[in-house]
Amino acid sequence: MSLSGSKPRSVGLTGNIGSGKSAVARLLQARGAAVIDADALARDATRDPAVLARIAAAFGPDLVVDGALDRAALAARVFRDPAARSVLNGLVHPWVQRERERRVAALLAQPEPPRVIVHDIPLLFEVGLEGAFDTVVVVDAPLELRVRRVAARSGLSEEEVRARDAAQLPLAEKVRRADVVIDNSGDRGALERQVEALWQVLVAP
Numbered sequence: 001m002s003l004s005g006s007k008p009r010s011v012g013l014t015g016n017i018g019s020g021k022s023a024v025a026r027l028l029q030a031r032g033a034a035v036i037d038a039d040a041l042a043r044d045a046t047r048d049p050a051v052l053a054r055i056a057a058a059f060g061p062d063l064v065v066d067g068a069l070d071r072a073a074l075a076a077r078v079f080r081d082p083a084a085r086s087v088l089n090g091l092v093h094p095w096v097q098r099e100r101e102r103r104v105a106a107l108l109a110q111p112e113p114p115r116v117i118v119h120d121i122p123l124l125f126e127v128g129l130e131g132a133f134d135t136v137v138v139v140d141a142p143l144e145l146r147v148r149r150v151a152a153r154s155g156l157s158e159e160e161v162r163a164r165d166a167a168q169l170p171l172a173e174k175v176r177r178a179d180v181v182i183d184n185s186g187d188r189g190a191l192e193r194q195v196e197a198l199w200q201v202l203v204a205p
């Protein structure tokens with residue numbers, strides 16, 4: 001039983017590349033939420049030898065170097081080719097979905113499950129998961145700002161960020177479909193204030 005004796009609230013957290021999902025997830029985690037990060041699970045999937053073998057079979061053995069996926073090379077392929085992207089998604093997404101369900105089951109089996117479980121899923125709408133959560137939160141920020149923030153974080157070029165954004169449902173459409181929108185066009189203080197307000201709603205009886 002959780003402290004309140006009720007089932008954890010499930011939150012789907014999404015937005016396009018660089019919108020600030022991980023930043024929001026961290027702030028919710030600091031307040032006591034459990035976070036399941038689909039990007040991290042997708043990275044785990046590509047370390048599974050069975051998945052890696054299927055990626056090598058589909059995209060060529062040169063994409064696996066010393067037993068590890070050449071992520072940059074695969075990204076260069078899939079973000080300019082929707083058909084290739086859909087093949088990769090078909091190899092990785094079922095693994096991610098299974099592991100996510102396993103993690104939820106483990107959290108629910110704890111003596112004191114968390115009050116809130118946050119599912120950070122970049123492609124939540126694209127894969128049709130919008131009905132799977134009590135609350136869907138979309139993190140919004142203008143593309144120009146996201147390009148700058150991601151470049152500072154990871155060194156992806158402007159073109160690479162734009163290509164990934166173009167491979168996702170338009171962010172404005174996600175904002176329309178959201179239950180809650182977090183505007184991350186401001187500073188970190190502004191973000192934290194919105195997350196605190198969201199948290200109060202999530203844990204309200």
Ligand SMILES: CC(C)(COP(=O)(O)OP(=O)(O)OC[C@H]1O[C@@H](n2cnc3c(N)ncnc32)[C@H](O)[C@@H]1O)[C@@H](O)C(=O)NCCC(=O)NCCS
Nearest residue numbers: 016017038039042071074075089092096122123164167168
């Ligand atoms: C292509 C890969 C190898 C590139 O790896 P890389 O380390 O450069 O990026 P990383 O995985 O950290 O993803 C960063 C961001 O790219 C975007 N992105 C990743 N995959 C996709 C995709 N298939 N479609 C659209 N956007 C994507 C998301 O915004 C994500 O947050 C990797 O992203 C991958 O395996 N993608 C397929 C799995 C997937 O869909 N992951 C996203 C959530 S499950």
Ligand SMILES: Nc1ncnc2c1ncn2[C@@H]1O[C@H](COP(=O)(O)OP(=O)(O)OP(=O)(O)O)[C@@H](O)[C@H]1O
Nearest residue numbers: 016017018019020021022023149153186187188191
């Ligand atoms: N309000 C903010 N002010 C300044 N920098 C920010 C703010 N919010 C997020 N960032 C920074 O912008 C970058 C992108 O944010 P974050 O990694 O949280 O986005 P994301 O949506 O998880 O990205 P991805 O789609 O790549 O997973 C990070 O370096 C983060 O630290």
